[in-house]
Amino acid sequence: MQEKQQNISINQVLSIQDSAKYLGISRSSFWRKAKSDGFPSKVIINNKVGYRPEDLEEWHSKQVANREAKRSGVPTYEYLGKAQFILKCHDLARDCVRMNAIRKGTSILEAERLFEWTFDRLKDSYVKVFPQGLDSENFDYEGKPWKDFIEAKEEIIKLVWPEIDTDDLTEEEILAF
Incomplete structure (x- = not known):
């Protein structure tokens, strides 16, 4: 789906056949999914009727996220604990980053690369900061590893939950997140 998306311009409308290809499913599967709740609505742009790729991408990402959440034993990804969510549900966190990029109209590929890095x-x-795990009393709260850890955690929070203003969070709050 990512390769196809790179060749599609914004405001483009995909036909039913192209929409099915975009999602990597058959036309009959596409029709079944199109009848489900939450599936994107058809649009008309430049006298062409079909589906916007960004709507299909957002719908697909939500489907993947909810499927992964159910595998984790929760009804939806929105109820997972924050930091545990990132560590235990890496693919799901990446899907949230993808959805955020779609909402902002920024590059999904760039958002995924930034998330992985x-x-x-x-x-x-x-x-480096917690060499014996979180339960250890031997935390290294100083130096470059600590600074890198807090900065990376803050950036992850911004990527997965952009609605949270991390500028207002203390180091302790970032650590506890």
Whole structure:
């Protein structure tokens, strides 16, 4: 789906056949899904009737997110704990970042790259700051690893939950998030 999206301009309308291809499903599967609640509505742009790719992408991301949430034992991804959500449901967190990029009209690919890079920074710095796990008394609250950990965690929060103003959060609140 990502390759196809890069070749589609904004305000383009996809036919039923192209919409099915975009989602990677058959036309009959597309028709069944089109009848379900929450499926994007048809639009008319430049006298062409069909579906906007960004609407299909957002719908698809929500479907994936909700499917993964159910596998995790919760009814929807919105009820998962925040930091635990990022660590245990990496793909789901990435889907949230994708949906946020769609809402903002920014590059999904760039948002995913930033998320993966920041997630790797978070994991690497976590091991340095908490070498024996979170229950240890041997936290290293100073130095570059601590700063990297707080910065990476703050950036992850911004990417997954852009509605949270991290500028108002203290280091303790970021740590507890």
